[in-house]
Structures are given as C-alpha cells and as structure tokens.
Amino acid sequence: MDRNAIIEASKKHDIVPGKPYKYGTAGFRMAADLLEGVTFRVGLLSALRTRKLGGQAIGVMVTASHNPAKDNGVKIVDPMGDMLEQEWEVFATDLVNCSSHEVLADTFFKLADQLKVDLSSSGKVIAGRDTRPSGITLVQALSDACAATNTAYVDYKILTTPQLHYLTRCVNTEGLPSSYGETSEAGYYKKLNSAFERAMRGKRISGSVTVDCANGVGGPKLNELLKIVDPSKTGIDCKVVNDDVLKPEILNLDCGADFVKTRQRAPPNPKPQPGDRWCSLDGDADRLIYYWVDPDTSSFFMFDGDRIATLAASFIADLFRAAGLEGELRIGVVQTAYANGASTKYIEKHLQLPVVCTPTGVKHLHHAACNFDIGVYFEANGHGTVLFSPDAMQLFAKKAPQSPAQKDALETLQALGELINQTVGDAISDMLMVEVILAHKGWGLKDWAMTYQDLPNRLVRVEVGDKDLFQTTDAERKLSHPAGAQDEIDQTVKKYTNARSFARASGTENACRVYAEAATRSEADDLANKVALIVKQYGGGA
Numbered sequence: 001m002d003r004n005a006i007i008e009a010s011k012k013h014d015i016v017p018g019k020p021y022k023y024g025t026a027g028f029r030m031a032a033d034l035l036e037g038v039t040f041r042v043g044l045l046s047a048l049r050t051r052k053l054g055g056q057a058i059g060v061m062v063t064a065s066h067n068p069a070k071d072n073g074v075k076i077v078d079p080m081g082d083m084l085e086q087e088w089e090v091f092a093t094d095l096v097n098c099s100s101h102e103v104l105a106d107t108f109f110k111l112a113d114q115l116k117v118d119l120s121s122s123g124k125v126i127a128g129r130d131t132r133p134s135g136i137t138l139v140q141a142l143s144d145a146c147a148a149t150n151t152a153y154v155d156y157k158i159l160t161t162p163q164l165h166y167l168t169r170c171v172n173t174e175g176l177p178s179s180y181g182e183t184s185e186a187g188y189y190k191k192l193n194s195a196f197e198r199a200m201r202g203k204r205i206s207g208s209v210t211v212d213c214a215n216g217v218g219g220p221k222l223n224e225l226l227k228i229v230d231p232s233k234t235g236i237d238c239k240v241v242n243d244d245v246l247k248p249e250i251l252n253l254d255c256g257a258d259f260v261k262t263r264q265r266a267p268p269n270p271k272p273q274p275g276d277r278w279c280s281l282d283g284d285a286d287r288l289i290y291y292w293v294d295p296d297t298s299s300f301f302m303f304d305g306d307r308i309a310t311l312a313a314s315f316i317a318d319l320f321r322a323a324g325l326e327g328e329l330r331i332g333v334v335q336t337a338y339a340n341g342a343s344t345k346y347i348e349k350h351l352q353l354p355v356v357c358t359p360t361g362v363k364h365l366h367h368a369a370c371n372f373d374i375g376v377y378f379e380a381n382g383h384g385t386v387l388f389s390p391d392a393m394q395l396f397a398k399k400a401p402q403s404p405a406q407k408d409a410l411e412t413l414q415a416l417g418e419l420i421n422q423t424v425g426d427a428i429s430d431m432l433m434v435e436v437i438l439a440h441k442g443w444g445l446k447d448w449a450m451t452y453q454d455l456p457n458r459l460v461r462v463e464v465g466d467k468d469l470f471q472t473t474d475a476e477r478k479l480s481h482p483a484g485a486q487d488e489i490d491q492t493v494k495k496y497t498n499a500r501s502f503a504r505a506s507g508t509e510n511a512c513r514v515y516a517e518a519a520t521r522s523e524a525d526d527l528a529n530k531v532a533l534i535v536k537q538y539g540g541g542a
C-alpha cells in the first residue's frame, strides 16, 4: 500500500481543522463540507477493519437527519450489520483528528501495525447514501479512500439506513447456512414481503394505514416494496404520503417521525382525518411513530418507540405461552432513560418482563438486547427492533408442536424473526410488524392506546458554553460532573409528584438535553425548565 497514494487522495478531500471530532451517538455528524474529509478518513478506517476481520465487508452509510443544511452523518456498519465495535470508534476518532495529510497516512500505517492488520490481504467496503445531493461528494471521498488502499468498493447508491445494514449482513453470509438473504435491494423486498405474508397467517388487516415518509428515502423504497405486495393476501391498504425526494429542502420539513415525536402532533399536510391510522418514518427510514386522532375525543394520540416496544413484547410473550416455550427462552426489553416511566412500569408489572436501561444510541441498546434470547429494544423516538437469537430461531423450527395452536404460534414466531430486521431498527419492517400484531390481536388503535397511560413529559434542548463539562453515570440517568449539578437536580425533582428528570450532553448536537416527567403536564413543563436552568448555570457560560 502506497503512502503517497493516500496523501494525494486525502488532499482531494481536505478537512477543515478545528475542534476535535468524536465518533458520537451515531457516527460522525457535522455540516456536509466538513464531513467530506471525515468520510475519507472513515474509508481508511474501514480499509483497516475489513482486513482485520479477514476480508469481511464493512458498510458505510451517509445519512439524512433532522436539519438538511447542517446535520449530516457518516457511520460504519460492522459485518453482521450491527454498529461499529466501540473499541474501534476510538481509532476512527484518531484518524479523523489527524492534523495533516502526511500525519494521516502515517497514523494509518501505525494503526495497521498496532492492530496487526495485513495490508496485503484483500478487503471490501459497501456504501449507501440518502437522497440529498451532498451524499454524492461524500461517497466519492469514501471511494477514493478505498482506491488508495486497494480495497474493493461497491456503491449501492440511495438506500435506507437499515437496507445498508441488511446488505452488509447478506454480503458476509452469502452461501452460508446463516445466509441472511439475497445481497440486493430486490432481495430485501422479497424477504420482507414473504415473511409478512407468512406472519399474517391468513389474518386480515382492517382499515388503511397512511405512511408519512418525511420526504426522505423511505418514500421511494416503500413504494418499491408495495409493487410486490399483494393486498388480496393480507388486506393491507398502505397509502404513501410525503414521498417527494426531488426537493432536498423539504426533507423532514413539517413531517417525519422526529417532527411528530417532538411536537407531539400530526404533520399539518396532508392532515389525518379522525380515526385514520397513520405513521411517520424519519428521513433515513430507521425510526417509526404511529398516531391517530381519536374520533371520540378529537385528541391526538401518539404511539412512540415505547408503545411499539410494549406491543411487540406483549405479543411475543403471548406467542411464547401459546407455543409452550415459557421458561425455555428469556425475553427482555431494553430502553433508555428517555423511555416514559409508565411504559417501564407496564413492562415490569403487567407483562412481567425484565427491563434493562442503557445509554442513548441504538448501538448500546442493540448490544444489551443480544443478552436475551429475544431482546426487544426501542428508543422512545421510534428507533428499534426485536432481536431473535440463533438458538431461539432454531427452537421455533425444531420444537415438535403438541397441538394446532402450538404449531401456529411457532410458525408465527419464525415468520416474525424473518420479518423484523435483525441488524438494526428499520421503520419499514417495524411498520409491517405493527400491522401484523394489530391484525392478530384484532386491535384498533384505541385498544393499543388503552394499555397504559403515559406520564406527561418534556424534552428540552439547552445550549451551553461547553457541553463536555457534563458527564454521566448510571446509564445517563445521573450527572457525575460538573460537581454539585446532580444534587441540585435531585433537590428540584423532590418537589414534584411522581417525577423524574435527567440531563446529558447530546452525542449528535452541540447542546445538552434535559428530560423531565411528572404527574401532570404543568409539573413536567415546570420541572424541565427548572432543570434546564441548572444545566445552563453549570454549563460554562454561553
């Protein structure tokens, strides 16, 4: 491998030196012009990682996020489709923060040495990007890094984030008994469609579902899937809205999962009619939020990640009982501190399932979910999935059913394991899962809404002088630094009924986040504002 080739390629994608960057909650995030040099360096890291893993392919995704002007991201996907191993996040950070092209090339060779990577072996990187034009120059930086390091490179062009995770796993399991599916976008649709039909088991979906696609990549991809879905088999009636990807400026504008979750209301356009079942994806189709306007009360009701997790966990636990598997496999739910306290209580007390709390970011939830035979994980914002361990899948296939009901439950479990994306939270796959579960339970949204009542809550973004002053412990539920801040938060929380509040530095934005919940709306709002003031006070001046 040629040092000069790396230096020359790096010069084409200069990086604006500034503050040090860290591999955050979901990869590196920053304005597109800065991200170009970062993406080149992510390519170098991937060239090392694929070789370290014996040539298994590494995925790199350039993604859409909430603010198309400022907030762009690049992240690395490991061979089985899960997030980059944490130890390697540090190496990624080291490469990104190199001060010159020469230092970068030297650091690359030094890391190869340190990690005992054979640079003469072969490696492979596959890439995907969202619908924004900035993605084109970003993947060019990636492909230049691969060329300079003799790494095979395949550009899958525009994809949803979960599709790239799917493809990464498929490439690496091709021809193996553990093959995850056909390594193509068409293979992804085929797998979903066939598992969806099998999971429905002749049940019919009642009413239509309207999917707001945030004017992001989920729109065209969902339309692709719908081309092969046969509604006569399941009764699915899926209407796709906000699927215009030709105008990048309207991505996530007044629509999408993040809009619905943070504003706690439906997108203004098109406007849902009372009683209609709606859901929203986010810009790269890895988050999902359901909602409706209750025709009886005319009030807006949202089914966020916590609700989707409880729905999935209760259905799968019922199937376990029906299949005679109780006690044989462990089901658990993984949440973050942002999960509504009422959902946690419902899972522990009503469903009688264990709950684990991890730091923010699906990489943490995913790893914790792997510790269960069936691990249901969702962030409150609608990002999550259900992981079925290989042992669990084998048991469903092998166990001899004692009755037609057991056979039915075992086959439904098997189909769910195929339908639900096993690599990462996938809004399209999760949406089909929700439709399957509602149809099996014979539930309308009212039934789903009645399972428990959310505690009123408020999430506030607080700009501070230095967010890095804020360090947390206890799965981000407490501040260890700055000294004194947590005591003040504790004293404030005590003054409210059924209250909980915490603060942490965002891993994707230059700000802190404060979450508060309490018995009433006004108490939750008031508490959030008080804690935000404490954070501001300790935040090192704006």
Ligand SMILES: CC(=O)N[C@H]1[C@@H](OP(=O)(O)O)O[C@H](CO)[C@@H](O)[C@@H]1O
Binding pocket: 025, 026, 338, 360, 361, 362, 379, 381, 383, 505, 506, 507, 508, 509, 513
């Ligand atoms: C409160 C919240 O929604 N935080 C989001 C947000 O992370 P922050 O580290 O809070 O900025 O972006 C992450 C990546 O999309 C997502 O995983 C996470 O849930």
